[in-house]
Amino acid sequence: MPMPASGPVFSIPESIVCLLFIALVPLAAAGLALINTGLGRLRSAAHSMMASLCVFSVAVLVYFLWGQSLQGFAGEPARIAILGGKSWSWLANGSLFFRHLPLGGSPASLAALLGMITVGVVALIPLGSGADRWRLYSACLSTVLLAGIAFPIFAHWAWGGGWLAQLGAHYGLGRGFIDAGGSGAIAALGGLAALSIAWILGPRQGKYSLDGMPTAIPGHNAIFVLFGCILALLGWWGLNSAGALLYLAVPFGRVVLVIVNTTLSAAAAALTAAIITSVRFGRPDASLTSNGWIGGLVASSAGCAFVAPLGSLAIGIIAGALVALSVEWIELRLSIDDPGGSISAFGIAGIWGVLAVAIFAHIPAGSMAPGETAPIQSDQWLAQFIGIATLIGFVLPLVYGLNWLLNRFVPQRVAPEGERQGLDLYELGAGAYPETVTHGDEYTRGG
């Protein structure tokens, strides 16, 4: 079985440091769960947190059962096709259930651990767009498809020594597709899944009037949302640092740059979103500012190890503007009901993050990528464009098609009565705030 380019080599202290960064990543999941819950309705709050826990668990189990065997790691056996005289690594050829994976602190074992947690983060992203109307069991089944098929395939291509990662070695396209912290493999993939779910479920009852104008359905807890943003920052520090170390083999000292870039991008994006909403609506909007913050984190991920701090600032400003403007555009022009803003904050900001590498990243000329034997050449931009083309032209049809098929057999949307009653009472039998009176349908016409 041909081997793709090899991964990094760590000393024991380096493995421990990497493990500490990976330990931060669950905070990203906690942050996203709080944000999704806070931006949803009060009467579905417990359901949202319950769904977050369940889809995270499903994703972790699926990844353990077979996902990791499809994603693999650079240097491990893979399924290779020869196209045009070059080897294309399409899928890893690992063992199921982490068998034959030495869980002793090797980079491959650390990558498996990171993958197991990040797939849980990916699974949380579509929950934001399906809030208040996505059945719990359907969300779990959809997660099986996302974590068991879509994520491992793209993660292998981008991180596991797959053909996207090898574009530099085989075709001289820069260093190959660069996506250190997962702007593409985590955020854009999750954002495209969120778009698919929003399309398949349709808008919430009462979201659009008969003339197509959207009604504002505000989130129920801004404190959850804003605290979730702080937790997400810590999670993204871990995600970007561990990703850069494991998938791009950057020197350990560059982690400081990664953390500075991540923080700068988030701060710039949040302030940009706050300023834009202040100008447009007369006062800053907490929900859009938090979406901007997440968009900044997401956009920083791909190039966090190769961008100068000023570049990260620019990436964050553009991400914040894109998110703040696209949320309204998606709701108003495309009639897509995305309560958590996942399509903008993850899908659009993620694709921008991948593209930003082509614009802002500085990759030392003549340096070697890990496992490669030829000096890095130019055309990094083309590798990033090919990654974006793969996300839109392959990942979107894949996740949409899988969820469409699932919806044919297991309806994903809750019954109208459940939506009117609230998912807490309808699916869980109890609300998140039992001493609080939940109103019937104050935002819907004729409710």
Added chain:
Amino acid sequence: MKLLGFLLLLAGWAIVLAAIVLLPAAAVRGAFVLAGIAVEVLGLGLFIRAHLLSPGELR
């Protein structure tokens, strides 16, 4: 329209892959990759139009 958009998305990606495999000259390869992305954007546009809500679907 939805199916056509779906197929155009895949066709655009196929053009991108074919450009990488078949075209060794950097400029031509880049041009065909961009052309593939343009086809994808067209497919995405159709896909979005197919999902726009009709008045009967608005609640």
